[in-house]
Amino acid sequence: MGQSISELEPKRVFTFFDQITKIPRGSGNEKAISDYLVDFADRRGLLAYRDDFNNVTILKPATAGMEDKDTVILQAHMDMVCIADKEATADPAKDPIDTYVDGDHIKARGTTLGADDGIGMSLILAVLDSDDVAHPMIEAVFTSDEEVGLNGANGYDCSRLKGKRFINLDSEEEYHLVIGCAGGCKCDLTTKCKNTKAEGVIYELTITGLAGGHSGMEIDKGGANANSLMGWLLSEALQSVELNLGSFEGGIKDNAICAEATATVVVKKKHTKTFEKIVKTFTDLVTVEYGKTDPGFTLKCKDKGKGKLEVMSTKDLYRFASLLNILPHGVAKMSQTTDMVETSSNLAIVSAKPKSFRICVSIRSNKEATLELLLRRIETMADAFSVTHERRGFYSAWETDEISDFARSAKELYTRKFNRNIEIISIHAGLECAVFSQKIKGLDAISIGPDMEGVHSPSEKLSISSTAREWEFLQELLKL
Numbered sequence: 001m002g003q004s005i006s007e008l009e010p011k012r013v014f015t016f017f018d019q020i021t022k023i024p025r026g027s028g029n030e031k032a033i034s035d036y037l038v039d040f041a042d043r044r045g046l047l048a049y050r051d052d053f054n055n056v057t058i059l060k061p062a063t064a065g066m067e068d069k070d071t072v073i074l075q076a077h078m079d080m081v082c083i084a085d086k087e088a089t090a091d092p093a094k095d096p097i098d099t100y101v102d103g104d105h106i107k108a109r110g111t112t113l114g115a116d117d118g119i120g121m122s123l124i125l126a127v128l129d130s131d132d133v134a135h136p137m138i139e140a141v142f143t144s145d146e147e148v149g150l151n152g153a154n155g156y157d158c159s160r161l162k163g164k165r166f167i168n169l170d171s172e173e174e175y176h177l178v179i180g181c182a183g184g185c186k187c188d189l190t191t192k193c194k195n196t197k198a199e200g201v202i203y204e205l206t207i208t209g210l211a212g213g214h215s216g217m218e219i220d221k222g223g224a225n226a227n228s229l230m231g232w233l234l235s236e237a238l239q240s241v242e243l244n245l246g247s248f249e250g251g252i253k254d255n256a257i258c259a260e261a262t263a264t265v266v267v268k269k270k271h272t273k274t275f276e277k278i279v280k281t282f283t284d285l286v287t288v289e290y291g292k293t294d295p296g297f298t299l300k301c302k303d304k305g306k307g308k309l310e311v312m313s314t315k316d317l318y319r320f321a322s323l324l325n326i327l328p329h330g331v332a333k334m335s336q337t338t339d340m341v342e343t344s345s346n347l348a349i350v351s352a353k354p355k356s357f358r359i360c361v362s363i364r365s366n367k368e369a370t371l372e373l374l375l376r377r378i379e380t381m382a383d384a385f386s387v388t389h390e391r392r393g394f395y396s397a398w399e400t401d402e403i404s405d406f407a408r409s410a411k412e413l414y415t416r417k418f419n420r421n422i423e424i425i426s427i428h429a430g431l432e433c434a435v436f437s438q439k440i441k442g443l444d445a446i447s448i449g450p451d452m453e454g455v456h457s458p459s460e461k462l463s464i465s466s467t468a469r470e471w472e473f474l475q476e477l478l479k480l
């Protein structure tokens with residue numbers, strides 16, 4: 001038997017974390033966890049209410065001597081991303097998480113751990129449960145469906161909240177105090193194509209092994225995108241080879257940098273040598289260009305023999321390959337105030353068949369004005385190739401031009417307490433603070449959280465010592 005999670009220090013935080021990891025709580029399945037929260041409040045005589053989105057709010061009055069201080073809103077999301085690898089024996093969507101302690105970390109066997117954002121919830125519950133932590137009036141907000149588009153936060157009725165000071169506990173790096181985040185939008189480019197038949201040698205081109213990663217947090221690494229690379233290769237080949245496209249598939253999620261893509265092409269028999277040479281030259285070029293960021297890059301070109309295939313017309317293939325080649329992927333603009341990415345785009349999902357193609361570009365920006373400019377640019381490119389474009393899934397940025405007194409005091413407090421620096425930053429991913437700061441005028445928000453790695457993957461792990469510091473930090477923040 002390994003060490004039990006509930007025995008770890010600070011016990012009052014990890015006891016709740018242990019309980020939470022036993023309740024399946026994938027996005028869209030939050031009834032049980034919201035029951036747990038309401039029950040938690042009932043047992044302690046705290047006022048709680050739940051809405052139609054399963055968002056739960058728990059109120060706790062100020063402790064003695066703190067009644068005159070401003071109300072603080074503490075917020076975390078209750079859902080988690082449920083992912084299991086091949087070795088996993090449990091299904092995180094249905095079973096308790098199989099947690100264990102490894103040195104300074106809590107991990108899960110073969111699945112996501114759900115420290116994002118189970119540990120944020122636990123820190124808040126520890127405050128609500130305490131009778132020895134001094135704090136002003138607390139409004140604790142536990143939201144649902146964060147991981148699938150901030151649905152709980154979007155649906156949340158803020159009119160009952162009194163607090164203006166807001167602490168979100170959904171950050172993943174202890175040494176970062178977050179005061180801003182990116183907004184985003186997806187743009188789908190779609191068109192019908194003319195289909196035809198082509199005869200020649202059929203090749204299956206497959207790009208694998210790119211680093212990929214989260215399109216917000218890892219876009220600054222400058223890694224390659226499989227859809228862009230394939231577009232680059234097709235455009236290059238079309239210059240000197242008679243070639244047709246049977247199908248194309250690349251990317252699965254619009255918030256992940258596309259790491260794999262496959263295309264089936266038909267090449268005229270007389271051009272196969274040239275084609276194979278182009279593929280070889282291209283492979284060598286990419287291997288050098290992306291050697292540091294994507295050392296695992298592989299391009300397979302499988303000769304499937306002679307045959308006849310239904311393909312898209314050559315004219316349509318030119319439109320498709322050109323668009324893939326010119327649509328921007330990666331960092332579009334750096335911030336002028338921090339060394340963070342301000343605006344970026346990700347050529348997230350691409351699919352093509354003989355009769356149609358679809359390209360989904362996902363754009364993020366910490367400034368809504370530059371988000372709009374980049375969207376327009378992408379739409380202009382689509383127009384130039386007579387391709388239909390449609391925006392979807394817009395979410396607001398949390399724009400902060402000034403560092404508030406609260407954020408500044410929080411930074412000073414942390415530095416004094418732990419004798420270490422904490423950096424005030426804006427992140428290039430989405431946070432629910434964006435939604436709450438849109439809804440509550442004059443909201444003074446920060447986001448903090450203990451160190452975690454590999455969130456949204458089975459390698460997710462949570463630092464125990466960092467959690468202990470965050471607990472200390474949070475208690476002090478409530479006195480500010």
Ligand SMILES: [Zn+2]
Pocket residue numbers: 077116117146170
């Ligand atoms: Zn989260």
